[in-house]
Amino acid sequence: MTARATFLAAALAVLGCSELGRHTTVSPEEYAAYRRFRLAENVGGKLGAGYDYVSRWARGSYEKEVRSYLARTEPDTLGRVWNDAQGLEGFLRVVPHGKYADRAATRLVELELAAEYRARTEHSFDAKIEAMQSRLAAADAGRRRLVSQLVSWVKHVAAVRSWGKRTSELDSDMIFAYRLSEPAARCDDDRCVKTVVVSYAIPEGKVQSPREAVFDVGLELSNGGVVSAYVTGPDLFSRLGEAVTLSAVSPTDALARAEAIGQATQVLALAIEPNFPSSRCAVQAVSPVVLERHCDGVSFRAISALSLEEEDRIVVVPDPAPVSAAPATAPPSPAPAGPQAPTVTPAR
Numbered sequence: 001m002t003a004r005a006t007f008l009a010a011a012l013a014v015l016g017c018s019e020l021g022r023h024t025t026v027s028p029e030e031y032a033a034y035r036r037f038r039l040a041e042n043v044g045g046k047l048g049a050g051y052d053y054v055s056r057w058a059r060g061s062y063e064k065e066v067r068s069y070l071a072r073t074e075p076d077t078l079g080r081v082w083n084d085a086q087g088l089e090g091f092l093r094v095v096p097h098g099k100y101a102d103r104a105a106t107r108l109v110e111l112e113l114a115a116e117y118r119a120r121t122e123h124s125f126d127a128k129i130e131a132m133q134s135r136l137a138a139a140d141a142g143r144r145r146l147v148s149q150l151v152s153w154v155k156h157v158a159a160v161r162s163w164g165k166r167t168s169e170l171d172s173d174m175i176f177a178y179r180l181s182e183p184a185a186r187c188d189d190d191r192c193v194k195t196v197v198v199s200y201a202i203p204e205g206k207v208q209s210p211r212e213a214v215f216d217v218g219l220e221l222s223n224g225g226v227v228s229a230y231v232t233g234p235d236l237f238s239r240l241g242e243a244v245t246l247s248a249v250s251p252t253d254a255l256a257r258a259e260a261i262g263q264a265t266q267v268l269a270l271a272i273e274p275n276f277p278s279s280r281c282a283v284q285a286v287s288p289v290v291l292e293r294h295c296d297g298v299s300f301r302a303i304s305a306l307s308l309e310e311e312d313r314i315v316v317v318p319d320p321a322p323v324s325a326a327p328a329t330a331p332p333s334p335a336p337a338g339p340q341a342p343t344v345t346p347a348r
Contacts, residue, residue, distance in 0.1 A: 013260055019332065026061045034062045037069075043077055048094035055097070074100055085111045142200030143243040146213050149198055150231070150240055152177070153217045154314060157229035158272040158300055163318045165227040167192060185217070192219045202248045209248060213239040226315040235297060236312035237264035237290070237304060238304045261304055265291050268314070276300050294319065 024033075031051045040046035048067045053329070057063065078100050081087025088108040095101055156174045167187070178185050178194055185194035193219045201208035215233025219226050233239070238249040241260025244267060249260045268291055270277065275295035281300075285291040291302040302314050 030057050030060050030062075033057065034060070034066070037062075037066055043073060044090060044094045047074060047077065047098070048126070051095050051098055070098070071234035074098055078104055082107060083111070085115065141199065141237065142211075143202075143246070146198040146200050146239065146243045147267070149196060150213075150215065150236075151267060153196065153215075153231055154268055154271045155176050155275075157217065157231055157314065157316050158275045160219075160226065160229045160316055161298065162226060164222075164227070166224050167219060167221075167226060170226070176217075183220075187221075189224075190221055192221065193217070200243060202242050203246060204248045211239065211242075213243075228315060230313055230315045232311045235305075237261045237302075238312075240264040240267060261290055272300055 037049040241263040281293040281295035
């Protein structure tokens with residue numbers, strides 16, 4: 001059997017005898033292209049094969065059939081992938097020179113530009129969120145640092161018991177924190193002072209307002225010996241209160257300051273409890289004192305400033321030694337020494 005006879009037999013098997021007349025007038029190449037169109041397994045393959053056929057056989061035997069399919073199917077396929085970049089890319093791969101190829105390419109560029117814009121916007125948004133989270137974390141760390149450092153120093157001064165002794169005889173933890181850690185305390189004949197500065201932020205509306213808490217940790221000296229310990233700073237209780245409650249406190253807002261002092265007092269009470277347990281050391285505080293404890297010969301007072309020119313302060317001092325009271329009446333003086341009078345015995 002010749003090659004042409006073999007081809008005709010295959011054509012009969014695929015298309016049936018009714019097509020035989022038309023098939024005998026086409027070349028094997030044209031029919032092979034048409035056959036790929038007819039037997040394509042999916043729409044994309046059929047579109048690609050259809051455009052391949054019409055581009056090679058503009059007046060072919062199956063041109064009308066193929067063009068009719070392309071006219072129906074191509075716009076419908078493009079509509080289904082109109083908002084899908086990957087679908088448009090697939091469409092352009094199978095019909096790169098189709099009737100709707102330019103429209104598909106333009107739409108693909110639009111989607112790619114939109115995706116790039118979204119990516120940039122999302123990146124910018126993520127960067128803003130990351131920066132905001134970083135600022136919040138820094139602000140939270142600053143507030144925690146303020147509370148931690150102030151509580152730590154209050155504990156140190158509340159634990160001082162080496163009254164009248166030199167600073168070198170303080171508790172070892174106090175010596176390290178006070179004299180060896182930066183910034184080191186400065187001492188002269190009358191006192192030692194260590195200045196602590198803590199930066200933090202407090203939320204006000206949509207922003208984090210920067211704050212700076214400054215306080216001194218001091219030791220008063222007499223003849224080289226410690227006679228009192230203190231912590232003092234401007235708006236010290238307000239700074240501590242707002243760091244705990246995350247609520248900004250203005251020094252001119254009396255109500256907000258009172259609430260902040262209340263919060264600060266609770267924190268201070270917890271800090272000194274080991275050295276001044278409330279069960280046996282608590283004393284009713286009288287303004288401007290907001291917290292007072294006395295026991296074991298030592299007194300602790302937290303004193304609120306009464307004006308903007310004053311500072312809040314915490315003072316720890318030894319209680320004065322009790323003075324013995326003088327007796328109400330003096331005992332009779334003993335009789336002066338000398339010859340005693342003779343004893344007279346009454347007559348019986």
